Amino acid sequence: MRLRHIKGAEETIASSPYVIQEPETKKGRWHEVFKNDHPIQIEVGMGKGRFIMELAAAHPDINYIGIERYSSVLLRGLQKRAGLELDNIYFLCVDARDMADLFAPGEVDRIYLNFSDPWPKDRHAKRRLTSPDFMAVYGKILAPEGTVEFKTDNRGLFDYSLEAIPEAGWVITEHTFDLHHSPMAEGNVMTEYEAKFASEGKPICKLIARR
Numbered sequence: 001m002r003l004r005h006i007k008g009a010e011e012t013i014a015s016s017p018y019v020i021q022e023p024e025t026k027k028g029r030w031h032e033v034f035k036n037d038h039p040i041q042i043e044v045g046m047g048k049g050r051f052i053m054e055l056a057a058a059h060p061d062i063n064y065i066g067i068e069r070y071s072s073v074l075l076r077g078l079q080k081r082a083g084l085e086l087d088n089i090y091f092l093c094v095d096a097r098d099m100a101d102l103f104a105p106g107e108v109d110r111i112y113l114n115f116s117d118p119w120p121k122d123r124h125a126k127r128r129l130t131s132p133d134f135m136a137v138y139g140k141i142l143a144p145e146g147t148v149e150f151k152t153d154n155r156g157l158f159d160y161s162l163e164a165i166p167e168a169g170w171v172i173t174e175h176t177f178d179l180h181h182s183p184m185a186e187g188n189v190m191t192e193y194e195a196k197f198a199s200e201g202k203p204i205c206k207l208i209a210r211r
Helices: 009-015 030-034 050-058 071-081 096-101 122-127 132-141 155-167 192-199
Strands: 040-044 063-067 089-092 108-114 142-152 171-176 205-210
Touching: 009 071, 030 063, 040 050, 040 096, 050 063, 050 071, 050 089, 050 108, 050 192, 071 089, 096 132, 132 142, 132 155, 142 155, 155 171, 155 205
Parallel strands: 040 063, 040 108, 063 089, 108 142
Antiparallel strands: 142 205, 171 205
């Protein structure tokens, strides 16, 4: 799907107090950004931010970073963020491939992947956020007991992930093909897409992986 560019999005992002500029200078020093030593959790492809902002509001003892590479999408998240009184969440407008340049080894506690682009064509498999290439990036920044949590409505992408993640040297500790009717639904926070799909009765797949 082609995203409509919103005029002025880049300028708004560049001047926003909620977006960390030059994040590569914070590598190994994110505790200085948040002014505490709380665990750091990241959502890759945060979209409009409903999921990560709800988490931040519910868990003030955890620091959250939302990554969104598309400026027009991140702009919507910033508009939502402006109405919230939170001090444990920031955003980055970067490509997830570069995360190992932005975070030190072991600096991140958990990574969330929610309703990522399925990139259905085989020649685009390396672009999938659960591909071995991306899993290698996550492995460089996650703590030893850190986890990746992945949700999708796309069964093809989920089946691919169930094979690709173990092949990349990870262990899938839990998974379900129907999240909202499984024990994994306890404490689940929905994204915008998830709420829409759930209202249509569409099953949501989820897995949790660790190294």
